[in-house]
Amino acid sequence: xxxxxxxxxxxxxxxxxxxxxxxxxxxxxxxxxxxxxxxxxxxxxxxxxxxxxxxxxxxxxxxxxxxxxxxxxxxxxxxxxxxxxxxxxxxxxxxxxxxxxxxxxxxxxxxxxxxxxxxxxxxxxxxxxxxxxxxxxxxxxxxxxxxxxxxxxxxxxxxxxxxxxxxxxxxxxxxxxxxxxxxxxxxxxxxxxxxxxxxxxxxxxxxxxxxxxxxxxxxxxxxxxxxxxxxxxxxxxxxxxxxxxxxxxxxxxxxxxxxxxxxxxxxxxxxxxxxxx
Ligand code: HPA
Numbered sequence: 356x357x358x359x360x361x362x363x364x365x366x367x368x369x370x371x372x373x374x375x376x377x378x379x380x381x382x383x384x385x386x387x388x389x390x391x392x393x394x395x396x397x398x399x400x401x402x403x404x405x406x407x408x409x410x411x412x413x414x415x416x417x418x419x420x421x422x423x424x425x426x427x428x429x430x431x432x433x434x435x436x437x438x439x440x441x442x443x444x445x446x447x448x449x450x451x452x453x454x455x456x457x458x459x460x461x462x463x464x465x466x467x468x469x470x471x472x473x474x475x476x477x478x479x480x481x482x483x484x485x486x487x488x489x490x491x492x493x494x495x496x497x498x499x500x501x502x503x504x505x506x507x508x509x510x511x512x513x514x515x516x517x518x519x520x521x522x523x524x525x526x527x528x529x530x531x532x533x534x535x536x537x538x539x540x541x542x543x544x545x546x547x548x549x550x551x552x553x554x555x556x557x558x559x560x561x562x563x564x565x566x567x568x569x570x571x572x573x574x575x576x577x578x579x580x581x582x583x584x585x586x587x588x589x590x591x592x593x594x595x596x597x598x599x600x601x602x603x604x605x606x607x608x609x610x611x612x613x614x615x616x617x618x619x620x621x622x623x624x625x626x627x628x629x630x631x632x
Contacts, residue, residue, distance in 0.1 A: 361449075361456075361504050367409040368457040376401040378425045380434035382626060383455065383463035383583075385574055387439065387470035388604075388611050390590070393619050394437040397426035405438075411457075412440045412450040423454070429627035434458050441569055443548040448498040452577035456507065459581045465522070465629065466578040466585050467622060471611045472566035473551070474591040475559055476540060479566065481594060482614045484621060485538040486526050487518055487587030490572050491564055494546045498573040499580055508580035517579050522586035522625070529624040535617060540565025542589055544572035556595050566591060586625060590614045 359367070378401065386393055394400075405411040405421035414421045424435040436458070440451050455466060474483065503510040523539075530537035543564035545551065551559065551567060559567055566589050578585050592610035593602040602610075611618075 362506055364410045364453070365456055365460045368411060368453075369460050371407070371409045372403060372423070372425075372457070372461065375403050376425050378432055379462035380425060380432045380458065381463065382431055382433045382465045382467060382629060383458035384433060384435045384467040384622070385439050385455070385469065386435060386437055387570060387590070388592075388608055390469055390471075390611055390615060390618060391437045392615065393622060394424040394435040396619070396623075397424050397428050397433060397435065400424050400426040408457075410453060412446050412453065414438050414440050414444065429623055431626050431629060433626065434461060434463055439570060439574070442494060442546050442573065443569055448496055448573055449501065451573045452498045455574045455577045456581060459578070459583055464583055466574065466583045467625065468571050468574055468585060468587040469618070469622065470542075470568045470571045470589050471592040471607050472542060472568035472589040474566055474594040475556060475596060476565040477596045479538060479591050479594060479596070481591055481610050483536070483538050483591040484614065484618060485540050485566055485589040485591060486523060487542045487571070487589055488523060488539050489518060489541045490575060491541060491543040491562060492572045492576070493559070494544050494572060498576050508582060512576075512580045514576070514579060517575055517585060518587055519584040522584055525628055526586060526588070526621070526625055529628055530621065533620060533624060535621060537621070542571060542587065543567050545569055551595065551599055553598050556599060567595065588618070588621065590618055
């Protein structure tokens with residue numbers, strides 16, 4: 356990163372985005388593997404490739420298109436990160452979380468995070484959607500390591516309610532209304548990119564993790580740090596309770612694509628019912 360301060364870099368990115376639109380998003384979203392098509396449903400969309408936003412890191416992973424889409428969805432203004440940067444791509448954590456900080460600076464007070472994940476808990480099946488009630492950061496690092504910018508958030512942000520209880524309740528009641536099964540559980544983040552060994556799966560299970568993935572936790576930590584509310588949904592794309600998955604990244608994308616209509620229904624519902632608090 357250059358010598359300019361983090362606040363200056365965020366301001367530069369905001370300025371870059373403001374050349375395209377004045378829209379102030381109420382809700383920011385990060386869409387995971389294979390789930391990006393929700394961004395195509397945005398009304399009056401303004402789509403900006405990451406490469407055209409100052410300071411935005413560009414993803415290299417197949418299935419992760421990189422653009423920011425701003426517009427309206429279910430009567431609310433939204434900013435959607437279509438594709439995310441993963442730590443395993445070799446990027447710095449501060450780059451991984453930069454887009455979330457920029458969306459907060461654009462005005463978003465709430466972050467919806469979504470991901471594809473491997474199901475560890477015995478009852479989880481491929482295609483299940485799971486409300487994230489808590490997380491375990493097992494990435495071996497923390498995105499807030501380094502000097503703290505007090506303008507952005509506190510040095511030691513609490514994570515006791517990282518996934519906003521009110522928004523969890525909203526997602527639950529909405530799923531009941533839609534008669535859509537919605538599992539709940541703990542998401543553990545590993546750095547990846549290798550999938551888990553049998554011993555790692557046993558360890559993660561004994562730690563109390565229900566699903567495992569390679570994202571989401573950095574973005575959630577960054578969002579909580581700057582005072583945003585967070586709601587997270589995982590799509591179980593492969594199961595690990597019988598041992599490591601032989602599934603490939605392509606299988607993961609296919610499973611995510613199959614769950615997409617339900618997933619989109621749920622996320623649209625959350626946005627529709629959303630009332631800022
Ligand atoms: N492990 C880690 N990350 C994942 C998996 C998995 O099994 N499935 C989807 N993302």
